[in-house]
Amino acid sequence: MSEELPDPAGRRFEPDLRAMTRINLHPVASPMPLGFFTVAIASVMTGCLQLGVFDASARRAVAFCVLPAFALQFLVAVLAFGARDVIAATLMGTFAGSWLAYALVMGSGAAEGPEVLGVFNLAFLCFGALMAAVTRPKRALWLVLVVSLPRWAAGGLAGVTGAEWLTRTAGALGIVVALVCAYTAFALLLEDVRGEEVLPLGRSGPAHRAVEGDLAVQLRNLERQAGVRRTL
Template identity: 65%
Template sequence: MSTSQGLPPERPEPAGRHFEPDLRPMTRINLRPIASPMPVGFFAVAIASVIVGSLQLGFFGDDAHRAVALTILPAFVLQFLVSVLAFGARDVLAATLMACFSGTWLASSLVLAVDPPGGTKVLGVLNLVFACFALLMASVAQRKRAMWFVLCVAVPRFAVAALFNLTGVEWLSSLSGAFGLLLAAVAMYAAFALMLEDMRGEQVLPIGRSGPAHTAVEGDLAVQLRNLERQAGVRRTL
């Protein structure tokens, strides 16, 4: 049955959700002048981890706490900036991780610099909570292998640091420092690999992406537009 204007009848929408079969004809791409901020974020993790790990391993003197605090403070600024840029790039995992890392570095820097009463145990609780957070993040970040490897090392590093802060057992400090240097090595590799990939337009060092993280780099436009109508900023509510 046609309408009075002679138009073809409207097809009833199927039950449930309605998806556009192909969004490419109606899609316009606006490029934003933003590069990937993740190399900066991982480099900041690496540098701060080396400084704190060196302190825990006894490479610095007992009076170096304030110097270490001032040295790791820039990591807070850099990773906070990375978090803001990652939110703008719609990467919620990277943005959340970098924001929480930046807050942890800020708190650690302030406690080391001011040395308030009970600060060590409070810092231990903070490290323990961050270790739990990193474990939760690792459980959903397997397909973003660079981030996943960093998180897999960050979990034991912050967990051991928490135990040292809460118990004061000296050998835990050395173990935490060793994990800190390992975290720095993994973060440095991830940062360098991502930077090379961005500069050359192809993967140079293996990162191990899979699933959506792989198709985001290797997939065509149709893959990128899949489920676009349900993305943040397009759907009605978050």
Template identity: 65%
Template sequence: MNASQDQHPQQPEPAGRHFEPDLRSMTRINLRPIASPMPLGFFAVAIASVIVGSLQLGFFGDDAHRAVALTILPAFVLQFLVSILAFGARDVLAATLMACFSGTWLASSLVLAVNPPGGAEVLGVLNLVFACFALLMASVARRKRALWFVLCVAVPRFAVAALYNLTGAEWLAYVSGAFGLLLAAVATYAAFALMLEDMRGEQVLPIGRSGPAHAAVEGDLTVQLRDLERQAGVRRTL
């Protein structure tokens, strides 16, 4: 047999089919670094929680509901902005939490300002649903300790607030207000710790990160870019 003859001749490529070459060497992913929006988000939680908690504890008069509503309304705007930036930073957990927080503040502000019939009961159901949602988020946010601690306090705060809205028991208002001040303290600590960390480039106050959350801050660029091709906005579908 002639050595120049091909024992296995190549089959012609079927008509209409086109095999693309390996595009990995031609692919470029542009990263757009942004500052962390989480200190702003946590500070907004703290400020709104102090205002609402003070109302529930009786620090304001009975006619202060509309003033409180107007005061917590900016928290909706700020946390909605934080949510948008967090989605851009590919932190879906923080983005989702901040967006739901912003919606809750908006609803609370409108109910306090307008005082519609049945508003307290509807707000109670909203707070109860948010407490359940925060509990689910806390179950998967353990490695992001700053966010996890805020959620651990937010769950009982909104649960007790829901019971107060649904039952009208005055003592529940005081318990909810106390939890609100505790939530403000935890959120303020988390915001300040993250801000110091960003300014100095290292952890100053303990936050307790572990797992991927720790690697995201302490790891090198290789760790940061791991599995980037599978991230939302890079992969073909969500």
């Protein structure tokens, strides 16, 4: 226990505790491949429904297939927070909520469900635009967001207007999102297995230094990060 020392003014204070401070790091496996593969599979299911591959009566079945995406992406968000990646955690956590909302609305057959989901998609479009503005160095997340933005726009307008061609467009864009997510997840898996980048992911800035830099780069300004500093 440190002993409090008086200063000349008679006040008491603790000595500098930095020399006695220890920070324990607990590395975790990257949850992002699971998150991206989940987005890919769920996007294929919803895209096929919008493209007319499934009959309209299959909405409830598609909703049940999409529902597990909520649990998986919620898990990814929790693990990403533990890995101190607030951008990935925020994105995956919000995706998890969107899959849950879609599954509940479509599975229950709620009145005016498509219209409500249309407004929901337009709100999600605004969120995605804000996220894209801060995720550019994390090029994999940024690319997924960029290809998702037109899909949310088409899906939102389709729900609000009921235009069939917009619904088909949203379905086609959903397949594009699935392809991008599948590529990103596969690239991250290869990188983890081989310990180096195999397929290009286009990282830049801090995201690039986090992978290519040494441990000193990783621990820079650690004392100012959430969970270490006194307040958030």
